[in-house]
Amino acid sequence: MKHLLSLKELDRNELVALIQKGVDIKRNPERYYEACKRNGLLMLFQKTSTRTNLSFQSGINQMGGYAVVMDWESSNFVLSPIQYEVRYASRNCDLLMARLKKHEDIVELATYSQVPIINGCCEKYHPCQALADLMTIYEISGSFDGVTLTYVGIHNNVANSLIIGCMTLGIKLQVVTPVINEASWEEELMTEARLSKYIEWKEDLAKALSITDYVYTDTWIDMEFFHDPDYQEEKQKRMQVMLPYQLNKSNLGEYSPYIMHDMPIHPGFEIAKDLIESEKSVIYQQAENRMHIQKALMLYLLQTKY
Secondary structure (H helix, E strand, C coil): CCCCCCCCCHHHHHHHHHHHHHHHHHHHHHHHHCCCCCCEEEEEECCCCCHHHHHHHHHHHCCCEEEEEHHHCCCHHHCCCHHHHHHHHHHHHCEEECCCCCHHHHHHHHHCCCCCEEEECCCCHHHHEEEEHHHHHHHHHHCCCEEEEEEEEECCCCHHHHHHHHHCCCCEEEEEEEECCCHHHHHHHHHHHHHCCCCCCCCCCHHHHHCEEEEEEECCHHHHHHCCCCHHHHHHHHHHHHHHHHHCCHCCCCCCCCEEEEECCCCCEEECCCHHCCEEEEEHHHHHHHHHHHHHHHHHHCCCCC
């Protein structure tokens, strides 16, 4: 039984095939109207969500299946060890997508579940987001050959998943991350990335932008802490360090790469408002592709004839 916990589970051929399937589903949705007929997706949320919630629900429903949404805090997952609850929960569905705070809890779900587990986001990885990002690049560029992507921001779960995806596909990834989210740091992955010819850390944003096809940024503050009064001191520290790395016309200068952001957006912080709707912005295409690639992912994990 296959799971998707980090993106490490997929080799290059599997990842390319998955992305190509996502593109086909997007172009020909009617072919897949019964692809998940009577299949049930349990969606388990410990973190807030817009895109993960909407895209997975829409995706499974559009393929003839159904979704059951469960809030972690109002379930008995908060009262009983995960191994016991998931053994029961997985008997009531065909797939389980979990958006949790700790990767170790995602791993425990997968260890004891009777159905495939999808990591919908945790502190270390966001594989579904990276799948949508890579699909967007493939749509625009037509292939991954010779593509350069630059990630600018906090080193977080999205950065980790992009690193995995780019190493797998052979995409050159420039990482500009003056601040590290310690909860996201994965030493084994970083060791592998340092040895890879595809991943390069850079301090000079201008030099990185001069040779990139795509530039990607993300929120500087984890969404669960953005309005937390106890987090304001850390928030201010990050703002002070990160402001020179904001995506804006001044920093882009003469360069015009495609602009990417995984949303939710905080205009005036990690990105200037005028770039969000600019001609080179592919942010909404990127967000829409969450649903299409997750449809492909669900079909892959269910091992359907499609």
